[in-house]
Amino acid sequence: MTITVGLAGITGKFGTLLATSLLKNPTVSLRGYARDPSKLSASLASSPNLSLTRGGAFDAAAIAPFVSGCDVVICSYLGDDKLMTDGQKLLIDACETAGVPRYVASDWTLDYTKLAPGEIASKDPMKVVKAYLETKSTVKGVHVFIGGFMDTLLSPFFQMWDPKAGTFRYRGEGDEVWEATSYANAADYTAAVAVDPGAVGIQKFIGDRATSKEIAAAIGRATGTEPKLERLGSLEELKTLMTETRDKDPANIYAYLPYFYEYYMINGLALFGPETDNAKYPEIKPESWEDFVRRSRQ
Template sequence: MSSATIIAIAGFTGRMARLITNFILQDHPDVIIHGICRSASKVDENIRLNLRVRLFEASSTDISTIRAALADTSVCICCYLGESKLMIDGQKILIDACIAKNVPRYIASDYTLDYRPLKLGDYPAKDPSKHIHRYLEEKEQTENIKGVHVLNGAFMEFVWSPLLGFVNAEENKFRYYGTGDEKLEMTAMKDTAKFVAAISMDPKAVGAVKYRGDSKSIKELAHLYQEAYGVEPNIQRLGSLQDLHDNMTSVFKENPRNGFAWIGLYGQYWMSNGQTLLGDTDNSRYPEVVPTTVEEFLKGHTKEGLGKSTKF
């Protein structure tokens, strides 16, 4: 058994994995990282050549290589992002491998709003998280593993993306359903990653672990946008939250496989209706993770680049 702390990260070439890796290398100099990815050549050179990083090339179904990567690790951080088969079946394979190699904690690939109150089908894009949450609960009853679920609201980058639909910065447009005063919870990706790096070092961090970067209404976002860029936005109310619900379910029924057609509508609805709010958070447990405010986020982006900051 190695005496060093070893952490496994699956889905190693994605943006979240890169951010988490950089924070671990920066803040935790004694930690070794086992990165699991399909192609080592796609890993950033500065990470690939780091002596504290060991790469394991494996598909999500390559059980033997995944198990080798998990040997002697204290936690597995999943950063998968993709179709339901990967997010459900791929994570189940990873969890089973953790159990086989006695890895005590598994950080699920959630990084989102609090989906736990939702029923399957309420927000189709979050159904995989629901399945994995249940799978981990079942395994915890009989196996030596604890699930960790990082809940951070929406990524701040996603809030400003045209894909979500609240904002189109290129056209200076803000659109909303409801009153426009509903609080929207959001966290910058880098803050979420630093939070994950911190909890990966904390064996007491199990279950739902919550972090909030900021909370603003769409009207407040429009005001801050105007202050940051000196441009008066066009703000339009599109209807009630019930109208939004009717619209999103109709679009989903028409083309359930085209996630780009409906994911923004579902995101708006579940961010706005109050049912997925984080409540009390764990921010104070990790004071080294200083949240980025919306004002600070806007200062770090040009108006032209604001809607393009979502690259996973």
């Protein structure tokens, strides 16, 4: 039996990975939605199981036929609060009107349900969208929690890992837990959720659950060189840093967002493990930190 999956934001980084994973399943008929479908790679665009619709996030006339007939719609938008709230609401309304039974919200993050509004500003739209979905009678919300993206946490944006200097930086005592999943692993789990009609509500997947010092050790095993550890301060010092950086220039969200994300992850408030839904899809192997670093170096 064929399942029709709509993927809004197919040309984005995560959308492309998700499309790649979905198209490995011969039962999937994939519909992609994007402002500029020509940005999709030729190898994906040429798939006989993929059709593409051109349209913007606020183009109701294009969205309505895109979602019509879908068994599930996935949103992989990434952008400002207007896009993440109003853009998703427009998609959800279209799904409700068309009788689409499930909508996978653009989450892929830590457990924001445990956060108060404003604690991580970029998660507030997710709370709004989740509440909005709960008002609908037909379309059911699906929310995929994966912790942090390994790709992002080890990128220069977070400044945890400096591969040139061989230095791993951390705050706290080093034994605080991070829950994290790679982009590729998260895409595989989301693709499995998409074709599982029983997957509704919050779905929890983790590639690896490890402390800062364990992550550094995993990097050492993967690279063959033990990282130098550099402690940057306590949790209280991190809290002071993040609030002072925000208060100095509130509009510059990227200056303080990593600090807020780090604080609310390693203080344990937004963790959702160790219980997960990984076992629902045993065909997918969780990618550990060591696995991820080894693959990234290939």
